[in-house]
Every structure is written in C-alpha cells, then in structure tokens.
Amino acid sequence: MDFNEPLPKLLRLRGMVARSVPPDEAKLANTDAHALTGAYNRLRTAVRDCAVELDLAAEEFDAVLPALNEVTEPPRMDPTNMAILTSTAKTAATSLRSLAGYVEGLIEAVVLEEEVSMEQVQAAREAARQPPGFR
Secondary structure, eight states: OOOTTHHHHHHHHHHHHHHHHOOGGGGGGGGGGHHHHHHHHHHHHHHHHHHHHTTTTHHHHHHSSSOOOOOOSSSSSHHHHHHHHHHHHHHHHHHHHHHHHHHHHHHHHHHHHHHHHHHHHHHHHHHSSSTTTOO
C-alpha cells in the first residue's frame, strides 16, 4: 500500500484530529486557547491540502471550515479576558470536532469512489495507527 495515497493520508489525519479534540469541553480553560487554535489551524491546512488533491474546491472548504484567528495574549488577565480566551478555546474545540467529521466524510467518499474493500480500509487503519505508548 502506498502511504501517500489519499486513504492512508486521511486515516492519519483522522487520528491526529481525533487525538487533538479535548475529551471534556466543560474543563477547557483560558490556557487552552492558544494550543487548540494552533492545532486546529495546522490540521485544517493538512486536511485542506488533501481535499484539494481529491479535486474538492478550496473555496468550498474554506467556507465550511474557516481558519481561526491566532490567539494573542491580552495585556492583562482580568476576568473578561479570561472569559474571552476560554470562549476561544471552546470555539477551537468545536472546530476540531467539525474537522474530524469532515475527514470522516472524505474517508467515506474515497472508500465509495474507489470501491475499496473493508479489508483494505482495515489494513490502512492499522498502518496509520500510532505505535503503542505514543501520545
């Protein structure tokens, strides 16, 4: 299997996005805003590139999954700024979940288009899986 083919790429991206989504949005804090926004923007770019390779319109992708503004540290951490950063972290988490859904949809489309067997999908998933102990 060629690991540069769309399906293995998408499976790797799915794994990265899934591991970037925080498990409990209620526990997000203002300190999560920078990391989650950065993760979303980096993964979004990788998924966008893969989608364009599959002949999807970049403009459509950008409309559905827009990039998030980079987080800048406020001059002082008062309650208002902390609330804004916490809201930003929650927005980034929601965007990561949307990106995960988009990747799943791309995987399904590739599987249907290429008439890939479930055995081939399982083999690609195994190949894309991270080694044990890697987090």
